[in-house]
Amino acid sequence: MNPTENQGSITRDIIVYVVILIIAGLQFVIAYQHIDGEQMFARMFLLALLEAGLAVMFFMHLWSESRRLLMFVAVFMLFVLATMNYLWPDSFRILVGAPFSSYH
């Protein structure tokens, strides 16, 4: 790695670091907005995904790795994360008092 390339990488890393800090700060701002729970969750989740994406791509250098590795990591993780969320409707069932739920 030549010095110029090295300095450019340091600059990029610092820029990504500052952007991640700004996004984290935005999450703290959103926490004190007077919006309903669903909106707050959605905004926080999107910002967290953005933060994590930047960290995985640039801090963990997944962006500069082989595209096959990127696809391997992304596809497996996103598939499993998506299937984990199939049970959300059940939490609403418990909340609103469907038969055999414990709160009603």
Added chain:
Amino acid sequence: MNQANIAMGAHPTGHSTALSEGSPFSIPTKKLVMWLFIISDAMTFAACLVAYGFLRNATPNWPRPFEFSPTVINAMVMTFVLITSSLTMLFAVRAAKLGDKSSAFKWILITAAGGLLFAILHIREWLGMIGEGATLFHNPWGTAIFGASFYSITGLHLLHVTGGVIALIAVGLRYKGGRYNADDVEILGLYWHFVDVVWMFVVPFVYLLNVAPTH
């Protein structure tokens, strides 16, 4: 070397054909193993967070006890410390790749110090909450599940941070001593960044969604 052995996969020179294959995804095997570990650990944390979200959504009397001072301020400081430690880890990896052992070791120790500071702040926060009466199975604000879910998720993350700090010191010393190389430092860096990525989800879901309402 007879034809039967070659048919079974042995190379005419006597080596297995498996040894002549390229590394998968063009990365060293140990790096791929770290990625596989990261994927599996991400599933663990995701399962914990989804379960927490399910319980929170399904529980009418879920408390929102976190005041701006000291809890949210503490969370801000912890977030800043952990993200900054990721940056210092990047510096360590870069120095290691350039062959600058003393600089790489220095940045590894700084990263470990960041992790240690994070752990101290976290334990201090826990002690404060326990002092207010919030334990694993009881709290003065609402459902008992709140304490169990909070301590289990943050505790699992703290365990990863603690393990990471120990690994940083061990790998740093061995790298300085010449037993490990720059690739090993980079692989440890992957783990440390992963710990940071998990915190990026723990903070909004466990802390910020439970901030005490302001009127």
